[in-house]
Amino acid sequence: MNSLVSTATSRTGARILVDALVANGVERAFGVPGESYLDVLDAMSDTAIDFIICRQEGSAAMMAEASGKLTGRPGVCFVTRGPGSTNASAGVHIAQQDSTPMILFVGQISRAMRGREAFQEVDYRAVFGTLAKWAVEIDDAARIPEVIARAFRVAMQGRPGPVVVALPEDMLSDIVDVPDAPRVEPTETWPGLTDMMRLQKMLWAASRPVMVLGGGRWNSKAVASVVRFAERFDLPVCASFRRQMLFPADHGSYAGDIGFSLNPRLLERLRQADLIILAGGRFGEVPSQGYTLLGIPDPGAALVHVHSDADELGRVYQPSLAINATPAAFAAALEGVQPPNTIAWSDWRAAARADYVAWSEEPPANPGAVQMATLVRYLRDLPADTTICNGAGNFAIWVHRFHRFRRFGTQLAPTSGSMGYGVPAAIAAKRMQPDRTVVAVCGDGDFLMTGQEFATAVQYDVPIVAVIIDNGMYGTIRMHQEREHPTRVFGTTLRNPDFAAYARAFGGFGVTVERDADFSAGLDAAFASGKPAIVHVKLDPEAITPTTSLSALREKSLASRAVS
Structure with missing residues (x-):
């Protein structure tokens, strides 16, 4: 060859x-x-x-x-x-x-x-x-x-x-007859010394700073540099939507992620911040909570926006300081930024951390015989370099809110909200990194968008474990339907196959979980099989989110309409 x-x-x-x-x-x-x-x-x-x-x-x-x-x-x-x-x-x-x-x-x-x-x-x-x-x-x-x-x-x-x-x-x-071109290496755009000095002055003048990480062009070295920066400045750090792998969740500076079902205390903290350092991300619709978190075009607080593309700087929000730099270059330059002699916001950081821990510590009990808390505990006990993949759906709320991502490169999830992403992403991740544990957490409708790729996993002997959370509906759409059109259910109910049998039909391993007592054993068996595996979890349809049931959501919607 x-x-x-x-x-x-x-x-x-x-x-x-x-x-x-x-x-x-x-x-x-x-x-x-x-x-x-x-x-x-x-x-x-x-x-x-x-x-x-x-x-x-x-x-x-x-x-x-x-x-x-x-x-x-x-x-x-x-x-x-x-x-x-x-x-x-x-x-x-x-x-x-x-x-x-x-x-x-x-x-x-x-x-x-x-x-x-x-x-x-x-x-x-x-x-x-x-x-x-x-x-x-x-x-x-x-x-x-x-x-x-x-x-x-x-x-x-x-x-x-x-x-x-x-x-x-x-x-x-x-x-x-034409010669080859050499290998292409992307250009790193470095922040200017003046930019970093201005950032240092803004930090020294702040009393309630927050750092938000997002976007692309990160690597493990850049993440490590930001961790050291957060430690030196005792700074609270948040991850943007589905970018939780950009800062270790078990670190004392981590304050949570800014996505769907945002911690209300974190939302209030971001609104109280007098300095926001947005590094790498864009603050699009989801992390900005529908473009309501910051003012447009004036953010309403000092905003430092760091992005590798100059066209993204000032595109929506006009920053106090715009830095055109890649995340890797900016993170390296942070080593030269010095903290003040006295850090005034240590209590602010500690409170942000405590709020995150309280919000994410343990999923509450959900309706039905199977508890999502069991899955969260199992995922947390897997090796720190385990890659967790998911597509889109309410099932992902449990992963994003309660799982603790601890390493760079361990989260594959679409910020575009595309269904069907989890299984293809897991196959790619496991094929590229065969020594790592890879889990795809999927919804029932989500899985069947691309479920035929389970055949690809079997063909190439890629032993991913797909956990299918089956509640017999397009859950996210049903949630919105109950909120907007209660009692008028239409177009969101699903009749699903036996997913464990589906796995076996392709030559993989399949197990069905209908009782919480069987959840961990089913996951253990899937990993022990050494094959591409499906763990089919029968979740009660009432368990629509970690904080509410389907019937409670409907009753609240009907009550609000009765009052109006």
Whole structure:
């Protein structure tokens, strides 16, 4: 097998493309095969690239996105034209909203057929132009090194995101003479000395500071630098929505995450803060609580916004100090920021920590025979480097509120709120890090969005454990339905299969949990099987959130309508 970058002349476009991937250190790609890029598959077969054959293009794109989250370099996905590309769009949207580097390669019709609405013809620049950072079609095989180098750079630099590259099938078979481009490394944007001195002065003048971490382009070294900074300044630190792996939850400075079902005490603390340092994130709709947490355009408090993309600075909120820097560079520069002789906010930090511990210590009892507290306790007892993956649904509230993420790289969850993400992300994570424990926590509707990828896990012997929380409904939508249209249930009820039997049908392990006494034993058996496993948890439909039941929600909604 030849895994070296070719410098030979007279290569096909497909060979040049694959050589460009090898040059950029691509070890793994995900996809669904298609006749539109057969030449690429053939060229890839001569390399060490691990090509994971998936069962649906959206899942393949989600796996590539998860890969980008874990490595900081673009996850790579290949799909065919037309419906293959539109199926993959879900993963592209996740990469865009989650600021994840990713490249989606799409097979395309032959160049001579364009404009005739040929079989599965799509204008990819038009379709993906507003969904991706960049959408391009390569017309000339001689430009492949140039375009692929730019694609890697666009995906990684500034605010990371997805790039879509269309590949006309006849272009892939053209033979041209062109040298390879070197490996692309993203530019780190460093904060200026003046910026860091201003930050130090603002901290010295503050009495109620809070730091919020979010966005992309983080790594374990940057997280460690921020931890040291928080210790030196005795500073409360929050994680943005589904970015809890950016600060260890067992650290005394951690004050919680800013997402759905936000701790009311943390919300009030953020509103009382006289200095907010937002590093890496954007304060989008969810962490800003529907754009109500801060004033727009004047935040109403001193705001230091640090972001790798200058276009994000002042886009919504006008900061007191805007710092155009990557999280890694900013975190390194924090080492030079000195704390005041006397820190005035130690009690403020201690109270923030106490509020977090009280909010997240133990899930309250929920209706029914199975208790979500048992799952939370089990997850907490797993190794600290366990990767927890989830899609979207009310089931995720228990994970986000009560689980303690302690290491960087242990959380894969879509800030875009995409259902079906947990299983594909878990497969990617376990394939990339086989020595780590990987758990996908899924809802019943959530799982069946991409549940066919369990076959992929079995095919590649990727022993993930998928915990399916089955309450027989689209729970989040049902919750909103009961709030807005109580007693008028429509379009949210599900009739589900036997998920344990589903797992066994694919060749995996399956167990059903209907009593709390069997929960831990079922999870133990799933891990001990050494196979891809499903733990099918029958949750009472009344257990709609950790704080309320479905009937209580309905009664409250009806009572409010009666008063009005």
